[in-house]
Amino acid sequence: MGSMEDEGEMDQTGEEWTKEAILYVNGVRRVLPDGCAHMTLLEYLRDIGLIGTKLGCGEGGCGACTVMISYYDKRLKKCVHYAVNACLAPLYSVEGMHVITVEGVGNRKHGLHPIQETLARAHGSQCGFCTPGFIMSMYALLRSNQTLPTEEQIEESLAGNLCRCTGYRPIVDAFRVFSKTNDALYTNISSLSLKEGEFVCPSTGKPCSCGQKTASDTETCGESVTCGKSYKPLSYSEIHGSTYTEKELIFPPELLLRKLYPLSLNGFGGLKWYRPLQLQHVLDLKAKYPDAKLLVGNTEVGIEVRLKRMNYQVLISVMHVPELNVLSVTDDGLEIGAAVRLTELLNTLRKVVMERAEHETSSCKAFIEQLKWFAGTQIKNVASVGGNICTASPISDLNPLWMASSAKFRIIDCKGNIRMTPAEEFFLGYRKVDLASDEILLSVFLPWTRPFEYVKEFKQAHRREDDIAIVNAGMRVYLEEKGEEWVVSDASIVYGGVAALSVSARKTKEFIIGKNWSQELLQGALKILQTDIIIKEDAPGGMVEFRKSLTLSFFFKFFLWVSHQMDVKTSIKASVPSSHLSAVQTFHRPSLIGSQDYEIRKHGTSVGSPEVHLSSRLQVTGEAEYADDTPMPLNGLHAALVLSRKPHARILSIDDSGARSSPGFVGVYFSDDVPGDNDIGPVVADEELFASEFVTCVGQVIGVVVADTHENAKLAARKVHVEYEELPAILSIQEAINAKSFHPNTEKCLSKGDVDICFQSGQCDKIIEGEVHVGGQEHFYLEPHSSLIWTMDGGNEVHMISSTQAPQKHQKYVSHVLGLPMSKVVCKTKRIGGGFGGKETRSAFIAAAASVPSYVLNRAVKITLDRDIDMMISGQRHSFLGKYKVGFTNNGKVLALDLEIYNNAGNSLDLSLAVLERAMFHTDNVYEIPNIRIVGRVCFTNFPSHTAFRGFGGPQGMLITENWIQRIAVELGKSPEEIKEINFQGEGSILHYSQQLQHCTLLPLWNELKLSCNFSKARQEADQFNVNNRWKKRGVAMVPTKFGISFTTKFMNQAGALVNVYTDGTVLVTHGGVEMGQGLHTKVAQVAASAFNIPLSSVFISETSTDKVPNSSPTAASASSDMYGAAVLDACEQIKARMEPVASKHNFNSFAELASTCFMHRIDLSAHGFYITPEIGFDWTTGKGNPFRYFTYGGAFAEVEIDTLTGDFHTRTANVILDLGYSLNPAIDVGQIEGAFVQGLGWVALEELKWGDAAHKWVPPGCLYTCGPGSYKIPSLNDVPFKFNVSLLKGHPNVTAIHSSKAVGEPPFFLASSVFFAIKDAIIAARAEVGHNEWFPLDNPATPERIRMACLDEFTAPFASSDYHPKLSV
Ligand SMILES: Cc1cc2nc3c(=O)[nH]c(=O)nc-3n(C[C@H](O)[C@H](O)[C@H](O)COP(=O)(O)OP(=O)(O)OC[C@H]3O[C@@H](n4cnc5c(N)ncnc54)[C@H](O)[C@@H]3O)c2cc1C
Ligand code: FES
């Protein structure tokens, strides 16, 4: 055993401390060196080359870093397996355990694990960056379960994993196969053949060494997926599990026998790490280090250190201390050790509820429900009860419940004295508790409830799953029968999210105690609550009106719930009318079902076939490499950016002395150090690489620091001190309009007919005017920006590997800032972990910044942005403002539209003008408008430059349109669908930019959609539901779309490709497009395979590289398959033409034979292909032309249900139909549609960007508040429509693109607005109940705040007027 550095410490604790730390990773024993206490498990794994585990956020919010941890629990005598987020797990916290990463599950060489196989084959991996995390969550579930999991358990286990590409449906479909009851097919082992007590691991289907006992297979499994005509899900027997089972990693025998020792280790900057194994030693350490942090899950401390830059010197990991891990059931209640993990608590509570009398477990049930919506599985697997309590977060989900359920906390001091304190008295202030520095929390006592004592939990968050609360609550009443009445004998009403700590509504409590449980009590309590819970106007977090009304809504729900409980047991005067029961029904999500309906039109060997993504097998095993996975060359450095902290200021001075003395520092560079030109920009050079004199947004790059490690580079960058003179900043579109702050030369106008004459002519029965505010959106690709740059030949050449949609742009930027010719700069991109437009231009300046030190120092430099920095500096989807004036007839025919639109471009032009232009082209959506005038302007604001994002302005333009269409419907008392139909464009329609519609499939598509969703029946059913339910409302909507395909800038519609045929008959294709998950390489390879009439497996696409195919446009505008497919086809045809003389002379048995014969005949088997999109072009001076080659049409139906009291919503059904001609690969196209729809759903209903502006004064000016998955919520699995049906229109080939196909990437995105308008439809029903039938505006995203505040009722009235409009950063 090693000895402590400080012998005194050893004497004091009296235990044999050691520094010998070991760990097994994927079955390999590893000795952990001392000095790594600051490291996370993720950093360690990636450092030792296990790069399959990804860093997506570093804050436990995305699941990309999921690994499985196993340890032998000596008490339970079995191995325990669970999934954790490696990004938050301190390295030493897994000492003595077995870590399995995706590499340990299976790989391509030795065989894929069934989980990997099924995910790959079910199209569950697009960009692949999230994929290892999903694999590991599923793997841990299977290994930890004693029976095959239910579908519900599978979906629950994936709650902590985000995917931005797939829309989740294929992932769930893939894993659903493991919920099957009959495992014989896959294991080839009948349970009858097992020896007694032998356990079959659900993961491998083999008897397992984990020590688990076999559990009977009695749990029911969910229904199997409903499928479309053409789609067949994988069957269980198709997965080659039986061939895999030999390779499953066992639990290392050494760890079964090994004794744990207390650990004493060190980390960076003098950090001390202890792992005591006895309570006394914890107390001794606490006595010695009163400021020490106790650690269990590190889910709070980890965030404090990483995001809040807290610096702790002593950490004491208490997870193995037995006294802190008690979980004992007593006659009076449950004793819960402070280190008990939330998953353990949940399991125990579930058991208790089954075993004990019903009346005793009201609190337990409330905790179970609350824990259902508490973080993701990985967090619950490690986060502790004590950690949650002692953090004393004002939005803790559990603390209001401990308080409400009269829990008591057992506290011990360093001398061993124990005291009990009621939970209600424990919380003293913001993150302040009643614990002296020599005390720790020992355990929690949760008493059983009595007959007629009821406890209930409440929580409303932005996103139901894995999100922190906006407001939560715990409430309890104890009723006693007194004569005819039921009287409140005791009560507790506690709220979180309304103050700096969880607070008790004391006045309300006092009011209700002693009162009869009746309507009078309810009304009185609601009045008192308004003065009891006060939220200040400038309270951090904002949403004050919403939060206040939630306090009333929750109490009202509680009242109804208790009344209903009493109704069941007794007759009580406060009986609940059946229509009001809707307020108390708890949300239950059925398993996701969906269908995918398409026809397969094969062309040659491969085109038209639903092939799986070519890299999917690499992605599911974690072998697929992304930019940050590239091994660092010898002597390589890490870069971090020096960023502006002010939205608009003059730079007075820069002091970099702090950085220079920072550990590992190598260099710092500012504008004067740029070897070439400091002025950059993708369209006009209106940006600076490094700000020289002024900064114009928070997050603008001022300089770059390089150091030996990523952490050291960031630390040094933070130490660069910049003095500013602050200047006035423009922080919204409205402020820009007021100040006439527009980017130069960006005003655009399109017109048709004469709007003014039409308005004056009296033809319009009605003319309405209004504004539409359209919110922005963060790309949230799972892989943050990353580039590795190195020089060659002493700096004569520069090479880089970048995560970008535009390698050519990286090449150009780097050559420009370094002053090198483009021919000496090469950029390569193998694949990227999602882009969605965010890596089209806004990746280039990051690579260019890192190229400066690389070039100056002649050393390799890697730059990978942390998630918060990435979100803060790289721009988002543009927010828009639309001001409309529309004239129409009484039957709803639109006659004239006068529209002004503005987009919020931020501090540089970037692509904002093109985004505005596309928005202007799409402001007719699919409607015939005889007179139209659209004026567009690009606003200069002091935000980071906003940029391309799937749809590129089109969705914003169409959302403005659908808003006024919906308003016309309300004004005329008709349905929006009716208004849409009578205004539809059709074959031959001339658009407002003079393009004529040809091959328009809008009507057949719409009719098919209407039929498939049975719209009139759906409408009737929703109306009936709304009559029967006062507090839940359903809404339905249908939305059409028409999306123009082509870059609207003509010269960009060109594509190059290089095709090499080798003598073995294999083909290497390189083209200018980037694979970002959309399946571009797969489709293009299919084109080549069909062209040569060879199997797809003979075609390979390795990477995109500027030295193979030059001058490529960014991979964007949905047109890449069209363009690169055509360019590749061109090259293939050239080669085929050269082969033809040889081919026609002989009968070759194979393409290999033909290729090698051609080679012998000295025929060039390599060709460059080229394609330009024909017949396009638009002239802005005349406002006429054909900007688009063709249009992709689509339609969607959605049905939603909202909780009018809280604003919670879910999508019950979505039917989506797209016309994709003859799809090149229908499976990939369905994946694109589902992914785009769910991403669009995020835009319209979930994802809200909050900036420090006039609407959000609690955020520093110009700062992005929502800069991570903790505060910015993209859709999770739980947000996917319950029924999600996708179909492709049949029988309509597209004559204008390759193999009669159509582009798919962007068009379906807007269709998610059907969810938005269904929500609005539901709100209309809610408002009608209180007599509000007038039209009202609703901004996107329709978050719970906007939904709830629009559903006017007695709980919103005290806090907001009927025209109240929640604030939106636009
Ligand atoms: C992605 C994510 C999602 C989350 N979601 C939620 C959510 O939905 N609801 C919610 O309420 N919270 C949520 N949290 C917050 C967090 O998970 C919880 O507070 C968690 O329970 C903390 O437990 P821990 O063991 O990880 O704490 P740690 O980080 O290990 O410790 C936290 C603090 O508690 C102190 N402490 C721990 N044990 C003791 C003890 N015995 N005596 C005295 N002090 C002690 C430590 O000194 C430290 O200051 C989330 C966090 C993350 C990262
Ligand atoms: S990287 Fe760990 S959860 Fe996102």
Ligand code: FES
């Ligand atoms: S495949 Fe899930 S994030 Fe790309």
